[in-house]
Amino acid sequence: MxxxxxxxxxxxxxxxxxxxxxxxxxxxxxxxxxxxxRGLTWEYENRxxxxxxxxxxxxxxxxxxxxxxxxxxxxxxxxxxxxxxxICLILxxxxxxxxxxxxxxxIKRCPAAIWPWFCSVVPNIMLCTAxxxxxxxxxxxxxxxxxxxxEFIMSIGVNTVAFVIVLxxxxxxxxxxxxxxxxxxxxxxxxxxxxxxxxxxxDPNKHFFADYQLNDGQREPVSKGxxxxxxxxxxxxxxxxxxxxxxxxxxxEAYNRNKSHSPHKQPNRPxxxxxxxCVPHAYNPQEVGQGRSRSHHEIRQPPYTHYQS
Numbered sequence: 001m002x003x004x005x006x007x008x009x010x011x012x013x014x015x016x017x018x019x020x021x022x023x024x025x026x027x028x029x030x031x032x033x034x035x036x037x038r039g040l041t042w043e044y045e046n047r048x049x050x051x052x053x054x055x056x057x058x059x060x061x062x063x064x065x066x067x068x069x070x071x072x073x074x075x076x077x078x079x080x081x082x083x084x085x086x087i088c089l090i091l092x093x094x095x096x097x098x099x100x101x102x103x104x105x106x107i108k109r110c111p112a113a114i115w116p117w118f119c120s121v122v123p124n125i126m127l128c129t130a131x132x133x134x135x136x137x138x139x140x141x142x143x144x145x146x147x148x149x150x151e152f153i154m155s156i157g158v159n160t161v162a163f164v165i166v167l168x169x170x171x172x173x174x175x176x177x178x179x180x181x182x183x184x185x186x187x188x189x190x191x192x193x194x195x196x197x198x199x200x201x202x203d204p205n206k207h208f209f210a211d212y213q214l215n216d217g218q219r220e221p222v223s224k225g226x227x228x229x230x231x232x233x234x235x236x237x238x239x240x241x242x243x244x245x246x247x248x249x250x251x252x253e254a255y256n257r258n259k260s261h262s263p264h265k266q267p268n269r270p271x272x273x274x275x276x277x278c279v280p281h282a283y284n285p286q287e288v289g290q291g292r293s294r295s296h297h298e299i300r301q302p303p304y305t306h307y308q309s
Contacts, residue, residue, distance in 0.1 A: 003179075003230035008169040012106045015162040019099035019117070022154065026092040026128075029147060030085055033131075036144075037082045077134060084131045091127065095120040102166065109227060111173050114166065121163055128155040175228035 098116045105113025128151050135148040171177035 004168075005172055005227055005230070008165065008172055009106060011165045012169040013103065015165055016099055016103035016106055018158070018162060019102065019121070020096065022159070023092050023096040023099060025154075026088070026095075029151070030089040030092060033085045033147070034082075034089060037078060037085055040078045041082050074138065077138060081131060081134050084127055084134070088124070088127050088131060091120060091124050095124055106169070109173060111170060114170050114173070117166060118163070118170075121159060125155045125159050125163070128152075173227060178228065179231045 098120045101113045102117040105111065132148040132152040132155070135144055168177060
């Protein structure tokens with residue numbers, strides 16, 4: 001597998017541009033939704049102060065305990081939607097700044113300027129998706145249905161893919177995403193370089209250490225602003241834990257091989273009831289009383305008898 005750095009870098013720059021455009025779109029959509037849902041909230045809560053002054057402004061905005069118990073499910077849904085859309089609007093402002101930071105960190109190869117983007121995109125995806133699903137839980141038509149479907153597609157269909165792309169680029173930039181094969185390695189039959197082919201062959205039944213564990217142990221720290229190498233050259237001496245495990249496994253295989261090729265000693269007498277049944281004439285009851293039994297040669301080859309014609 002070739003180094004995916006250039007592809008991930010170009011894709012991340014495109015994701016940063018999309019995030020900035022997404023924030024501008026969200027400002028328009030969420031600003032409209034705040035005004036629309038606030039009108040629904042006032043309509044359901046009856047915040048208009050009556051002429052008799054029986055309900056003042058404070059009581060209208062902060063209903064009492066008994067009024068909260070008596071509120072309808074539709075009113076609860078609208079209150080939850082209003083809270084979520086306010087939080088989404090605040091997160092959009094934060095997401096705009098971290099998207100600019102993502103663009104800067106991608107161009108300058110700075111991981112510290114990239115990771116804040118993850119802290120804003122994850123709650124943004126979750127809350128915008130929840131807001132769209134809350135609209136679907138009731139009767140929604142016309143503009144609100146179009147808005148909720150667009151929010152769901154941008155959150156799940158676009159931002160989730162963008163999150164995965166930026167995550168892979170961040171791992172590649174920090175050196176966590178690298179090749180498991182050493183530099184200059186082209187053979188497909190060995191899991192090590194040709195100079196180290198005696199360490200271990202590519203046998204799936206032999207699990208000593210994973211390739212990425214051995215490869216990470218040989219890596220050298222890189223300076224700031226540089227990309228870690230995709231493949232690392234191995235040292236001439238293998239790690240000590242690997243050699244220790246390899247020697248232990250080799251001794252175990254040699255012992256099992258010698259044990260399998262050793263000749264088996266034939267039993268002198270039957271050791272189980274099944275062997276007695278297979279050789280019914282091995283022991284004569286009369287001879288058992290005398291303390292002697294027929295030998296193996298006498299059982300297999302009965303004495304030759306001459307017959308006279």
